[in-house]
Amino acid sequence: MAVWFAVATFPFLWMFLISFRKAVDAFATPPKLFAPFTFDNFHHVWVEDAFWHFAINTTIVTAATMAVSLTIGCLAGYALARYEGKLGFWLLIAALVFRAMPHVVLLTAYRPAFFELGIWSRYETLIVVLVAINQPFTIWMLRAFFMGIPRDMDEAAMVDGCSRWGAFRRVVVPVMWPGIVTAGLFSFLLAYNDFIISSQLMNGDMTTMTAALGNYMGQKQSVTRLMHGVAGAVSVTIPIIILVYAFQKHIVSGLTAGAVKG
Amino acid sequence: MKRKSFLLFVAPSVVSMLLLIAMPLAGVVYLALHQSYVKTELVELTTEVPLFGGLKRQVTRTVPQPVLDENGRGVKVWKFVGADNIVQAAEVEGLDEILSGAREVTSLRGFISELHREITNVDFWSALEFTLLYTFGTTPFVLLIGLGLALGVDRASERLRGTMVFVSILPMIVTPVVSSLAVYWLFLDGAVIASLIEALGFGRFYFLADQLTIRTVIVAYGIWWAAPFAFIILYAGLQTVPRDPLEAAMIDGASAWQRLRYVVIPHLMPLLAVITVIHVMDAYRVFEPILVFGASVFANSVQYLTYYTLSYEDNANKAAAYAILTVIGVVILLIPVLVHTYRDQATRR
Numbered sequence: 001m002a003v004w005f006a007v008a009t010f011p012f013l014w015m016f017l018i019s020f021r022k023a024v025d026a027f028a029t030p031p032k033l034f035a036p037f038t039f040d041n042f043h044h045v046w047v048e049d050a051f052w053h054f055a056i057n058t059t060i061v062t063a064a065t066m067a068v069s070l071t072i073g074c075l076a077g078y079a080l081a082r083y084e085g086k087l088g089f090w091l092l093i094a095a096l097v098f099r100a101m102p103h104v105v106l107l108t109a110y111r112p113a114f115f116e117l118g119i120w121s122r123y124e125t126l127i128v129v130l131v132a133i134n135q136p137f138t139i140w141m142l143r144a145f146f147m148g149i150p151r152d153m154d155e156a157a158m159v160d161g162c163s164r165w166g167a168f169r170r171v172v173v174p175v176m177w178p179g180i181v182t183a184g185l186f187s188f189l190l191a192y193n194d195f196i197i198s199s200q201l202m203n204g205d206m207t208t209m210t211a212a213l214g215n216y217m218g219q220k221q222s223v224t225r226l227m228h229g230v231a232g233a234v235s236v237t238i239p240i241i242i243l244v245y246a247f248q249k250h251i252v253s254g255l256t257a258g259a260v261k262g
Numbered sequence: 263m264k265r266k267s268f269l270l271f272v273a274p275s276v277v278s279m280l281l282l283i284a285m286p287l288a289g290v291v292y293l294a295l296h297q298s299y300v301k302t303e304l305v306e307l308t309t310e311v312p313l314f315g316g317l318k319r320q321v322t323r324t325v326p327q328p329v330l331d332e333n334g335r336g337v338k339v340w341k342f343v344g345a346d347n348i349v350q351a352a353e354v355e356g357l358d359e360i361l362s363g364a365r366e367v368t369s370l371r372g373f374i375s376e377l378h379r380e381i382t383n384v385d386f387w388s389a390l391e392f393t394l395l396y397t398f399g400t401t402p403f404v405l406l407i408g409l410g411l412a413l414g415v416d417r418a419s420e421r422l423r424g425t426m427v428f429v430s431i432l433p434m435i436v437t438p439v440v441s442s443l444a445v446y447w448l449f450l451d452g453a454v455i456a457s458l459i460e461a462l463g464f465g466r467f468y469f470l471a472d473q474l475t476i477r478t479v480i481v482a483y484g485i486w487w488a489a490p491f492a493f494i495i496l497y498a499g500l501q502t503v504p505r506d507p508l509e510a511a512m513i514d515g516a517s518a519w520q521r522l523r524y525v526v527i528p529h530l531m532p533l534l535a536v537i538t539v540i541h542v543m544d545a546y547r548v549f550e551p552i553l554v555f556g557a558s559v560f561a562n563s564v565q566y567l568t569y570y571t572l573s574y575e576d577n578a579n580k581a582a583a584y585a586i587l588t589v590i591g592v593v594i595l596l597i598p599v600l601v602h603t604y605r606d607q608a609t610r611r
Contacts, residue, residue, distance in 0.1 A: 001414040004407070005429050007486065011444035012432060014454060018447075029452035030461070072274035079271030082263040089607055091272065093600065098283045100543040100592045104568045105585040108293065109286035112578055132282030135275050164267045193437040196549055196565075200573060210437055217443075217554060230447070233440045244435050248428050251435075252498055 012237065019234040023223040026230065041231035051212065051232060057202070058192065058209040060123055065130045065191040066184050069138055072131070073183065074176070077142025078168055082151070092143075095136035103133065103196050110201065121206045126198060130191045137190070138183055145179030146172070182250040185243070192240065209236055287589070293582035294347050301329040301339045351583035353384045386587060389562035392477065393591075396563070397545040400484040404541055405534060407485065408492025413522070415493075416500045427497070434490035442554035445483050473560040480551045480561055488544065492537045499533045500526070539599050546595060564588045 018026035019042070025035035045051045080088050110129065119125045149172060157167040173180075192210065199211035213236065216229025244251065305327045310318045329337045382388040415426045433441055448454045449469040456467050469475045503526055511521050552558055552566040568588060572581035 001411070004411060004489075005426070008432050008490070009429055011441065011448055012436065014448060015440075015444040027447075027450065027453065030457040031454045072278065076272040076275035079263065079268045083265075083268040084263070085265060085268070087265075088268070091276070093603065095279070096600075096603075097593075097596060098279060100546075100596055101283065101287070102547040102549075102565045102568070102585075102588055102592070104549070104565045104572065105290055105589055106283060106286045108568065108572055108578060108581045108585045109289035111572065112293070113286070113289060128278070129282055132278040135279050139275055164263070168271075189435060193439075195437070195439045196569065210439060213439055213443070229443070233443050236440050237436055240436055241432075244431070245428060248424065251431065252427065252494055 015230060015237075016234055019227075019230045021227075023227045026227060027223060041227045042235070045228045045231045045235065049212075049215075049228065049232075051209065051235060053205065054207050054209040054212040055235075057123075057206060061126055061130070061198075061208055062188055062191040064123070064127045065134065066187045068127065069131045069134045069187045070180060070184055073135060073138035073142050073187075074173070074180065075168075076135075076139045078146045078172065080139060080143040081146035081149075082154070092140065095139055099136035099140075103194075106133070107197055107200055110197075114201070121202050121204070123206070126201050126208075129197060129201065130194060133194075133197070134187050134190050138187060141183050141186065142179060145176060145183070148179075149175060178250065178253070181247065182253060185247050185250055188243065189240070290582045290585045290589075293578055294586045295342060295344060296340045297343045297347065297579050298338050298340050301337045302326045303329050347579050347583035348586055351580060352386055352587060385562070385567060386564070386584065389564045389567040390587075390591070392561045393546060393548060393563045393565075395477070396481055396484055396548050396561075397542055399481045400488060400545055401538060401541055403485045404488045404492050405537065407489040408496050408537065409530075409534075411489070411493040412496035412500055415497055427494070430493055431490040433486050434488070434494075438487070438550040439554060441487065442483065442551045445479075445486070445551075446554050449479055470555065470557075476555065476557050476560045480548075480555060480557060483551050484545060484548065488541050491541070495533055495537055496530060499530050503529050542595055543592075546592060564591065 020037050020039065021035045022038055022040070025032055028035075080092065106129075114120050114125060153175070154164075154167040154172055157171040158164065162170065195210050195214070198208045199214050202208060202211060209232075213229065213232050216225060216232055303326070304324050306322055307325050307327075308320055308322045311321050312318050331337050382391050411430055415423055415430070418426055436444075449456070451468050451470065456469065459465075459467050467475065469479055507525050508521060511525055516524070547565050548563045549565045549569065552561060552563045553569075555561075558566055558570065564584065565588065568581050568584040571577055571584055575581075
């Protein structure tokens with residue numbers, strides 16, 4: 001156990017540690033445990049490399065992806081939990097196959113199509129793509145949550161004169177918030193962590209934070225540049241750590257709902 | 263729920279998946295079956311070449327020029343080539359030669375290793391080889407470590423559990439590019455791990471310069487990245503183990519190991535199956551560590567190969583051919599799962 005905790009955290013702790021160092025100290029041979037402290041790397045990345053700009057892009061894209069993905073995912077998840085026909089089963093199977101698709105396969109088709117349509121490198125494009133890629137997982141998970149809500153609730157509401165839509169909106173959604181928060185967290189992680197699609201669909205000023213890390217990679221980089229990469233990587237990690245720490249309980253319940261019941 | 267309202271409710275989600283997942287898949291098939299190039303035509307070009315003293319001479323040459331449309335872009339021609347791209351991508355001809363080629367057979371073992379070496383010289387097959395090695399090499403360890411962690415955390419005191427869960431799932435939730443980088447930086451020549459091994463007296467290691475070590479590091483990364491996922495699911499599953507059989511087993515004098523083996527593990531079996539399926543799907547898509555480690559020479563993956571062809575070689579048709587082969591692989595991996603789900607559903611009715 002203790003070994004695992006050390007192994008699980010060490011790469012990140014080390015990354016945090018060296019991000020506050022000068023290049024000479026960070027990658028010294030042999031490595032040093034103590035070294036002078038500096039904020040230079042973060043300053044360079046955020047101010048001179050305009051990382052704040054990429055951070056804004058990331059915020060717009062992830063927030064919009066979460067909102068749209070949850071809205072349409074809730075509708076579909078609810079319907080799948082309540083409908084008993086064969087169609088629902090086939091839809092879930094199709095979603096499972098879609099979930100397994102390597103993203104680069106889709107990217108191969110997006111490239112020529114989006115160039116033709118002239119919708120390259122725009123927020124809307126990336127958001128819509130990420131929403132679609134998110135859907136299979138989201139509907140499976142939300143379906144599991146909706147199945148946990150007794151049918152009697154919406155049926156009672158419908159007896160009282162609500163339409164199906166009214167029962168969904170006024171009765172079911174209000175008790176679904178924990179499930180929606182969990183699914184939202186996973187949409188966030190997927191949109192935020194995506195590298196392969198974001199780095200290819202967006203360029204220049206439109207790059208997201210995660211994709212911008214690509215600029216610092218490669219073995220021919222100078223060590224100073226590498227240090228900026230370390231600072232960038234740390235900057236990308238911090239929001240996730242904060243969010244996941246805050247919503248930790250939901251992650252456990254979400255993965256359980258998505259996998260155990262599905 | 264009525265069929266009509268079902269269709270209305272699922273419509274937005276289904277439309278998004280059809281437009282951006284199903285249609286692109288069809289598009290990839292189309293791309294893979296065609297070859298595209300910019301149309302050229304032979305144009306007689308007359309230029310004036312200055313001679314001496316202000317004299318000029320007209321020279322007419324016939325040169326190939328791209329045909330432009332009214333926007334000044336090259337006109338692309340799409341030619342149907344059937345399975346040519348795919349055959350080329352899989353290098354079927356090369357394989358044929360390898361398989362039928364005459365060679366001195368000294369021993370069966372030597373023959374197989376020779377065959378293996380030649381086949382893995384081909385881009386696609388070597389990428390597939392490592393992808394499968396990664397997928398099936400990580401799976402047992404992911405399950406074992408996940409189970410061990412789940413049992414350990416389950417036994418820990420109530421107060422410690424929260425922190426333990428949080429720390430354990432870090433490798434899974436941090437952006438894969440970042441976590442690959444964090445691990446990569448540890449394994450650089452002369453960096454932390456190499457120095458540690460040297461200090462312990464095992465000699466010098468250059469992890470990134472040798473096929474065996476780089477593959478080991480990437481597989482280890484895969485285990486490290488996926489074990490938290492198995493842990494979380496199994497941990498949640500452990501909370502649902504029924505108390506009665508456990509107590510009955512204890513009264514009957516079953517040891518801790520026997521209780522685990524005959525009560526807990528059978529209860530967790532469906533979860534272990536789910537984890538295996540999801541892990542295989544995710545592992546088959548391995549991409550980030552290959553990119554970050556710059557390891558494609560020693561350890562390529564099918565997804566990275568497609569990505570490389572697409573963005574560096576800028577060859578959409580060839581990339582599409584690789585993509586098709588990748589999809590075929592996914593489908594083959596998924597068939598047992600789909601059949602099982604279908605039977606399961608059929609018996610429930």
